[in-house]
Amino acid sequence: MMDKKRLLLSSLAFKDLEDSQADRVLELASVAQYDAGDSVFWEKDVANKLYVVNSGKVALQMSVPAPGYNTGRRLTMDIITETGVFGWSAVVDSHPYSLTAVCIERASVLEIDGNGLRLLLENEASIGYRVMNGLIRLVASRLDETRHLLMSERMTSEPVAVASLS
Amino acid sequence: MSARTDVRVMVASESEAWGDKLASAVEQAGGTVVCRARNAIEAMARARVLKPEVSIVDVGLPYSLGRDDVRMSRMSGLDTAMNIVRDAPDSNAVVVNSKAISDAGEDCDSTPVLCRQAGGGCVPFDARELRTHGAAEGRVIFAEFLFKNAPLLSCASRISHQLFAAGGLFVLCGMALMMTLVLVTAGVAVVGLGLFILLGAAIAAAVARIQPKFA
Numbered sequence: 001m002m003d004k005k006r007l008l009l010s011s012l013a014f015k016d017l018e019d020s021q022a023d024r025v026l027e028l029a030s031v032a033q034y035d036a037g038d039s040v041f042w043e044k045d046v047a048n049k050l051y052v053v054n055s056g057k058v059a060l061q062m063s064v065p066a067p068g069y070n071t072g073r074r075l076t077m078d079i080i081t082e083t084g085v086f087g088w089s090a091v092v093d094s095h096p097y098s099l100t101a102v103c104i105e106r107a108s109v110l111e112i113d114g115n116g117l118r119l120l121l122e123n124e125a126s127i128g129y130r131v132m133n134g135l136i137r138l139v140a141s142r143l144d145e146t147r148h149l150l151m152s153e154r155m156t157s158e159p160v161a162v163a164s165l166s
Numbered sequence: 167m168s169a170r171t172d173v174r175v176m177v178a179s180e181s182e183a184w185g186d187k188l189a190s191a192v193e194q195a196g197g198t199v200v201c202r203a204r205n206a207i208e209a210m211a212r213a214r215v216l217k218p219e220v221s222i223v224d225v226g227l228p229y230s231l232g233r234d235d236v237r238m239s240r241m242s243g244l245d246t247a248m249n250i251v252r253d254a255p256d257s258n259a260v261v262v263n264s265k266a267i268s269d270a271g272e273d274c275d276s277t278p279v280l281c282r283q284a285g286g287g288c289v290p291f292d293a294r295e296l297r298t299h300g301a302a303e304g305r306v307i308f309a310e311f312l313f314k315n316a317p318l319l320s321c322a323s324r325i326s327h328q329l330f331a332a333g334g335l336f337v338l339c340g341m342a343l344m345m346t347l348v349l350v351t352a353g354v355a356v357v358g359l360g361l362f363i364l365l366g367a368a369i370a371a372a373v374a375r376i377q378p379k380f381a
Contacts, residue, residue: 036308
């Protein structure tokens with residue numbers, strides 16, 4: 001298992017922190033293990049923890065309505081692997097999780113208390129700036145990857161649509 | 167190898183090679199592969215028509231087309247498995263971690279084995295178990311794909327045995343040549359070669375001893 005501080009400083013959200021600042025964040029963190037198939041949290045749950053993946057894989061799934069079925073269908077929006085961060089809603093006050101997190105292989109994660117982290121970010125401007133900067137980078141990278149996916153799917157489906165017309 | 171059962175299995179993997187390995191693991195477990203699929207759309211359509219009892223789905227299955235430059239294009243395995251069991255509640259879907267497939271590598275004597283993740287270990291499935299081992303939530307089972315060393319010899323130990331045999335043969339032949347008194351130089355050379363091969367055999371045997379075994 002990777003050292004907790006090394007893991008934290010390897011993640012996109014916390015990589016700008018200095019050693020002493022990382023220690024302050026780690027005071028709010030604990031390590032948890034999940035088996036394949038376990039849900040770390042559910043969509044619309046109160047977001048109270050931010051997670052950094054140490055090992056394993058976690059799928060982030062979104063519920064979408066499925067016509068003809070009583071319950072919604074779940075679509076995987078992203079798969080988070082080593083040093084990846086998820087559950088960033090916990091850093092935003094009164095914001096529920098927007099996705100469900102399911103382990104697709106046995107995972108070890110660093111769980112950071114959301115309330116404590118928010119307080120720390122409020123009270124320590126330097127840590128707050130660096131972590132928020134990292135989180136923006138994280139969200140921007142997800143957005144960028146989603147754009148790439150959207151573009152590639154459009155480029156794939158266009159020739160198929162044209163072929164079906166001819 | 168398990169006895170052949172009548173369990174009908176679909177294998178869904180974008181990679182032809184990994185699909186072959188999964189199919190081989192299914193055969194090893196005693197199942198019969200009734201169809202293959204390369205993406206999520208194909209897998210869901212085939213599952214609807216052919217109604218396999220078990221669908222083995224690579225977690226990195228693309229929805230339509232996987233692209234190396236688009237990381238998110240290969241993450242429809244779990245969705246596919248969930249949709250298949252939703253459409254056919256009496257079937258099971260097994261999500262296989264593709265990283266496990268690539269990490270497993272290949273060994274000359276290895277046998278592909280499908281096993282379920284349990285308490286940090288890996289418990290091998292047989293095909294009948296795949297059919298009956300329904301998890302509470304939607305009968306989606308999470309599995310690993312490992313290579314099990316053949317029961318008698320690992321790859322390295324087999325190589326070392328072959329080298330020992332070849333080296334021994336060379337030494338004997340060399341000694342026979344030396345005894346002719348005419349071909350002494352050639353005999354010395356052959357004995358030297360035999361000793362060199364025996365050294366290689368000893369190294370292979372050492373590797374076989376330290377090679378981690380699948381439990």
